[in-house]
Amino acid sequence: MRTIVCEEPNRFALKETDMPAAAEGEALVRIRRIGICGTDLHAYRGNQPFFEYPRILGHELAGEIVEIGSNSRGLKAGDPVAVLPYLECGRCIACRSGKTNCCTQMKVLGVHQDGGMREYIAVPADHLLKAEGLGLEQTAIVECLSIGAHAVRRAAITPGEFALVIGAGPIGLGVMKFAKLAGARVIALDMNEGRLEYCREWAPADYTVNVKNDPLKEIEAITGGDLPTVVFDATGNAKSMESSFQYVSHGGRLVFVGLVKADLSFHDPEFHKRELTLMSSRNATIVDFEHVIDSLRSGHIDTDSFITHRVGFEDMIGSYEAWLKPETGVIKAMVEL
Incomplete structure (x- = not known):
């Protein structure tokens, strides 16, 4: 599958990598849209804390479930989903008190471990939220708004x-x-x-x-x-x-x-x-994701003007440098697969 890797500061590479396999409790998701975040831009420039190279960036994700087992959310193959990219341990003092967004062992997709700047990704099924009623671009900015x-x-x-x-x-x-x-x-x-x-x-x-x-x-x-x-x-x-x-x-x-x-x-x-x-204020929780999804469905948020730049997956590398320049006028750039 096609994958874009940030090999080191200021250098991306387009590679062919193996298709991920979904483990027990995970789902295989086809990535359809990737929102570009300030974290991605900082990581590309070498200014992001808690970061190591090489890394597959991408944590603002809209996808479609390809494979999934039984799950408590009633999700099934074919469902459009938003991805909650914060992988908590579930055991530390923050997690035990419901503050999964600041888990002591936090792993954020695209930051602490490889993210979604690729065609497919395997993620925990309980970190997917059904995005029925939202467009792909709306789904991809749920994380940002959360x-x-x-x-x-x-x-x-x-x-x-x-x-x-x-x-x-x-x-x-x-x-x-x-x-x-x-x-x-x-x-x-x-x-x-x-x-x-x-x-x-x-x-x-x-x-x-x-x-x-x-x-x-x-x-x-x-x-x-x-x-x-x-x-x-x-x-x-x-x-x-x-x-x-x-x-x-x-x-x-x-x-x-x-x-x-x-x-x-x-x-x-x-x-x-x-x-x-x-x-x-660090990251967000599933409660915040649900609030954003409800607000988008209710029409409270204009996403059309918020997303200012769009580019195909293989053209992203050539466009990235321009997004770092204020004169480009980027609010939110979106990568399409």
């Missing part, structure tokens, strides 16, 4: 509160969308005016602020001097994450959604003065 849905659920948003989302990439956009669905008044903060305009149209964000224009002053004005009670940083940028503390209200919550391969520091007296709650 990251935002999980962050919003973790923040426990109260309807009517101000939520600032820093970073208008795909993950930040997902946070904005699910914060809006939770009833928040959303403020989008980014440096790209075109992307901010898209936030107003797509989320839709209630307010947008350009980081180049004295953002603290603007955010204070929007919130009547109180500042947002919840702030999400979805940039994966150390400078942005360290600066984000200044935007949170007294008694508020700061959620780091993006991951950066660096140490972070903050001014402790300011942190204590505000009695901030600082939390991270």
